[in-house]
Amino acid sequence: MKSSVAIHTGALSAFACGVSLLALMPTFALAADSPLTQAINRLTADTRQEREIRLSDLGIDAPIILGSTDSRRELYLPVPAGVPLTDASLNFDASYLNGEGGRNTLMLSLDGYPVSAQGLSEPQGNASAILGVDKKARDSGSVRLGVAWSSIVSRVLCEDERAIGNVLRIEPDTRLTYSYDASLLQDVGAAWTALPGKPGIMVAPGTVSAESYDAAWRLGVALERIGKHARILPFPALQDSVDLSGLRIPAELLAIPAFASLNGKGSQVLANPAQIGALLMLGQTPNVQADLAINDPQLLKAVNDALDALQSQIQGLDASAVNAFTQWRAQHINAGLAATGTDNVRLALLGTRPVLMIAPQATGKALALFSSAWNSLARSRQLTVSEAQLPLSADGRVALSRLGGNPGAIDVLAKSDWSTSFPLGSVAYDGRLPVKAVIDVSAAPGASDTDPVASLFLNDYLIGAQQLVANGEKQRIEARIPRYALGSTNVLRVSFQRQPVSDRCLETPQAFPVSVLPTSHIVLEKTTLGDDFSGMAARFAMDTQIFVPQAYLEHPASSLPQVISVANAAGVSPLRANLNVSADPKNSVTPDKPFLAFELPIKDSKESVLVDDQGRLRVNHKDQLLLDVHPLNHLASLQVVDAGSQHGLVYRTLGADAPRFAKQVLLNRGDVAILGDNGTLTTFDTQDPSGSQLIDNEEPKGLDAWRTPSLLWLIPGGILLVLILLLAGRNARRNRQ
Known part of the structure; x- marks a missing residue:
């Protein structure tokens, strides 16, 4: 009896042990994965994106000054629409002056709710604050920061309580930092409105095609029109230099040669395609942090070649980790690059970042779709845009x-x-x-x-x-x-x-x-359009030819920012323009509509501003030489020219190096502008150097003002006549009496 009980007890123990082993099988299976496989799986599951948006990114380069008795300002900081935020905080960077005493109060609010209030009574001091931002999703696509500044100085009978010495200074460094889950971003319209202040446009490496170049400049101009400044990011290529500062590589990935070779500091030259794939997989260097991409075959081939080389290294090191890498590639690359057709706009992941992939042929339609007229309807991760146009006014x-x-x-x-x-x-x-x-x-x-x-x-x-x-x-x-x-x-x-x-x-x-x-x-x-910048902007509104040399396509990172800045300043419509590439920069081009030409000779044109390769600048007015100066560098000229029956603008670089526009180019009245790194340096009118045409035609000119009788002289004459009549009537009454 005891023996049977012992056998039964032993069987139960064995059964319980077997059940415990079955329960632990998933754990053992997970533990069986190699460290490299686990590291790749963690990268696959990590779709967290960190962002920082500053007031300077929104075009607010100078401090905002609030004074007077009651001053209020609302600032809108873009975030992904409809997506919850995590670890969000707002660093309000400000200082104040209290030169006249009194009561100063600063109140800050987020989305209309007051969150901070403080009295500021020192002669001067720091008014900065760190505000926590709640996680809720914002359908508006922005966090609204409200700033209210009150300064009251008590005086007798309240004759005036305004104090010019009590002011608040809001710095452009004020910033919102947050993170969000990129997998929750669901539609292309929200992705467009959530673009950062300086979004990156990725293009193919090397010489880009004319279609991709055309799409990139259109995107750049459209971004400038909504207050954003595009960065052009050619996909990394061999012999490119990349900055590895701050690159964080998981320890398990250092077993792969491509990752191990990137575990350094400072700049490094890319030596093999697998290194490019490793950079794309990590997504931490600026070279691959794009927000938009031109979806053309050349870019797709470069991405696939880099990832194929990286996969080959993983295969030779750990065959079991290849499946994990294939899953990462399917979710983070292939899902975004697999779109077919020429009218597609797709929201996808490219490495670690959400990217708007736009087919070159669909760029114009996509820009019309992203406009305020249709953007609210872009509610899908992928759209086929067969047609999208902006309505025009029929009645003026x-x-x-x-x-x-x-x-x-x-x-x-x-x-x-x-x-x-x-x-x-x-x-x-x-x-x-x-x-x-x-x-x-x-x-x-x-x-x-x-x-x-x-x-x-x-x-x-x-x-x-x-x-x-x-x-x-x-x-x-x-x-x-x-x-x-x-x-x-x-x-x-x-x-x-x-x-x-x-x-x-x-x-x-x-x-x-x-x-x-x-x-x-x-x-x-x-109205009659003038031969100046405003007249050209009116001509460019309908149809424009843009001429660029073939060399611009060979160096898109340096040439596209120039084309984007100048086209935006000139008023060129990104929806109604055609790109023409000139293979030989010495051959004259013949425009048949209003045009914008870069570094190319124009047939039958007479230019008032002459520029040579040595940086010499000459400005003429009819037969008079107004300016002759050299050498100049990091400058460019932009002028209005006539070419037969067409009018256009010609852009030419002064010296060996073109300007790098750090600020928006603005064109005022005139037909010639000299451009520098900080935008427009000077604008003048070679057709009217004295500015006499600003005066209305009905105004007298020169000595004619003295020769032309004015009706104003009739006023004292009429008064004198009335006085004579009154005096004569009085004398007549006296005589009758």
């Missing part, structure tokens, strides 16, 4: 809401501004130019009997102003747009000013709302 009126201006109400205590900006090429077409601004506003009544004033500015020129009837009803302000105020890029600003009132300090001054209404618009009319 363009609503400001279509140009990016958001109608709505703002509260005004003392002074507030509403503004919108637009390139001239986005509104001018068919020979039409903006000739009138029509702004519909309404204002609520305030405590003061003094009505608010609305002033209208175009490119900081005051073109109209009106005192408003503060009764909440619509009031229209119409202002003629003078030709000299137009530029290739225009900023229309409405400035509202109220008189703050306090009843002998018994009441606190309050802000009252004013609104810019959706019916506000600009009026276009057909």
Whole structure:
């Protein structure tokens, strides 16, 4: 009996041990994976992306100054729409001056919710703060930072509490840092709006095709139009130098020769394709951190060749790890590069980063799709865009809401501004130019009997102003747009000013709302286009030929930034332009429509600005030499020329090195501009060096002003005649008496 019990107990123990072993089999199977396989699996599962966006990335290069009694500013920092954020924080970098004492208060809010308030009473000091940002997904695609600054100096009877010595200074280094799961980013429209301030455009290595070059400059100009500055990233090639500073390589991957050779510091020259594949797999160097990519066969071949070489090294080292690498490649590379067709726009992973893959032939349609008119419909990871166009105005009126201006109400205590900006090429077409601004506003009544004033500015020129009837009803302000105020890029600003009132300090001054209404618009009319930059921007709005030499395609990293910056400044429409590549830079090109030419001779053209390879610059006006200077370098000239029956712009580099545009190029009135690293250095008009054509035709000229009789002389003459008649009547009455 005891023996049977012992046997039964032993069987149960063996069974329990077997069950325990079965339960542990997944653990043993996992442990059976090699360290290299486990490291690759971790890379496959890691889709976490870290981002940092600064105010300087949004084009805010100078500090923002807030003063007066009550100043408020809202700043929008882009994030992926509809995707939760992790480890998000906002570093508010600011300082203050308190020269006149009083009570200073700084309040910060995120998405409308107050999160920080502090009193600042020292003569000067630090006003910086670190704000935690909640994880919630934002459908708007931005984190809204609100800054409210209040400075009050108590004076007798409240004659004036404004203090010019009490100001807040917000630095461009203010930044939002966050991370998110790239696998949760689901549609191409959200990916477009979430692009960083300096997005990278990846192109094929070496000499790119004309189709890819054409697509890249169009993308770059479209990004400039929404306030972003593109970086051109040719895919790494052999003999390229890469910066390995800060590169973090998992220890298990160092067994692979390609990864081991990259485990250094500083710069290193790429010696074999497997190293390129390793860089793409890690995704930490700037060379592979793209946000958009031109999906052409040359780029796809370069990516596959690099990964094939890396896979060969893994195969020779650890055959069991090849399956893990194949899974990584299928999820992080092949899923994005497998799109077929010529009209595809796809959101995919390229290595570790989410990238918008755009077929060259679909670029124009994709840009129309990403515009404000259709972007809300781009709700898929892959789209086939058969057609997408922007609507044109048929009656010569363009609503400001279509140009990016958001109608709505703002509260005004003392002074507030509403503004919108637009390139001239986005509104001018068919020979039409903006000739009138029509702004519909309404204002609520305030405590003061003094009505608010609305002033209208175009490119900081005051073109109209009106005192408003503060009764909440619509009031229209119409202002003629003078030709000299137009530029290739225009900023229309409405400035509202109220008189703050306090009843002998018994009441606190309050802000009252004013609104810019959706019916506000600009009026276009057909007019004679001038031979200057604004006239060329109007011509470029419809159709343009862009001429570049073949050498530009051989060096896209250096030439594309020039083409993008100049085309954007000139007002070239990325939707209505054609690229022409000249194989021989010495042969003259013959344009048959408005054109923009880079470093090429133009047939039948006479240039006022002459440039040679030694950096010599000559500027002529008719038969007069205005300027002759040399040598110059890191400069370029841009001028309007006539070529037979066509008008266009010609860009030429001064000296051996072209400028590297760190700031946006802006073109004002004139037909010649000298460009440098910081944008436009000077603009002048060779057809009108004295500026006399700025004066209206009806104004008297020179000595004619003394010879031409003016009706103003009739005023004192009429007054004298009335006095004589009165005197004569008085004498007549005296004689009768």
